[in-house]
Amino acid sequence: MGALDGKTVVVTGATRGIGRSLARRLSAEGARLGVCGRDETALSELKGSLETPVVTAAFDLSLETPALEFLEKVRAELGGIDILVNNAGFNPRKAPLAEVGTDEFDSIMAVNLRAPFLLMRETAREMKERGGGHVINILSTVCHSDMATMGAYTAAKEGLRALTNVFRKEVLEDGIRVTSVYPGGTDTDFRPNPRPDYMKPSSVADAVLTALTLPEDLVVHELTFRPMVENNF
Numbered sequence: 001m002g003a004l005d006g007k008t009v010v011v012t013g014a015t016r017g018i019g020r021s022l023a024r025r026l027s028a029e030g031a032r033l034g035v036c037g038r039d040e041t042a043l044s045e046l047k048g049s050l051e052t053p054v055v056t057a058a059f060d061l062s063l064e065t066p067a068l069e070f071l072e073k074v075r076a077e078l079g080g081i082d083i084l085v086n087n088a089g090f091n092p093r094k095a096p097l098a099e100v101g102t103d104e105f106d107s108i109m110a111v112n113l114r115a116p117f118l119l120m121r122e123t124a125r126e127m128k129e130r131g132g133g134h135v136i137n138i139l140s141t142v143c144h145s146d147m148a149t150m151g152a153y154t155a156a157k158e159g160l161r162a163l164t165n166v167f168r169k170e171v172l173e174d175g176i177r178v179t180s181v182y183p184g185g186t187d188t189d190f191r192p193n194p195r196p197d198y199m200k201p202s203s204v205a206d207a208v209l210t211a212l213t214l215p216e217d218l219v220v221h222e223l224t225f226r227p228m229v230e231n232n233f
């Protein structure tokens, strides 16, 4: 008997890193999963390694139509979505704002800010009809530190921080819980070089799972955690 038996959970960016670890943990707790990313092979491998039903879709999250079709496919094959985890995100490189091109800026906004907005708007509509649900948005401790050379990524995450905080108030009466997760450095492909001194993606997944499985008479609004080596707070 798992803590998420019978729940349908959507996780974006599940092909690697935090999203893949989280998908595995959620499935181990009994959740049915809708997972996406652009890497079709990685999605198939993930599906093959899990025992609960899994719907996969490979598409670029900066595009609206395939994102909506993905949600529709999850609903059709797994039933109503109980939990949405907006995890996918990227920062193409570190560069001062003076060197960031307009297309680069737009793509950072499209994936890190617009896509989570779109998915939370669409799933909340349905969660409201079904009497509740839980939205988890993966932000970052960059929201607390405004680091040089990460301007566009930080702006996207801070934009999502604001949207998440507003949304939390707007959907409260619909029984929808909204949690902002602020991880610090995590050892994933997010950055070009390994950082074994940073958190493991599985540790971040454990923290997210905790927020999802606490008693129902509370909601975690915000969760901030860092590796022990980080002192930029």
Ligand SMILES: NC(=O)c1ccc[n+]([C@@H]2O[C@H](COP(=O)([O-])OP(=O)(O)OC[C@H]3O[C@@H](n4cnc5c(N)ncnc54)[C@H](OP(=O)(O)O)[C@@H]3O)[C@@H](O)[C@H]2O)c1
Binding pocket: 012, 013, 014, 015, 016, 017, 018, 019, 036, 037, 038, 039, 042, 059, 060, 061, 062, 087, 088, 089, 090, 111, 138, 139, 140, 141, 182, 183, 184, 185, 186, 187, 188, 189, 190, 191, 201
């Ligand atoms: N690692 C850190 O230190 C850290 C710290 C704080 C917050 N975060 C946040 O944590 C989340 C997960 O990051 P991670 O560390 O696990 O990074 P990661 O290993 O690079 O994984 C990123 C995931 O996002 C997906 N993704 C990226 N661009 C996409 C696009 N255009 N369309 C669809 N999917 C896309 C990737 O899938 P495909 O490549 O298959 O498309 C991949 O599954 C992100 O939101 C990141 O900002 C990370």
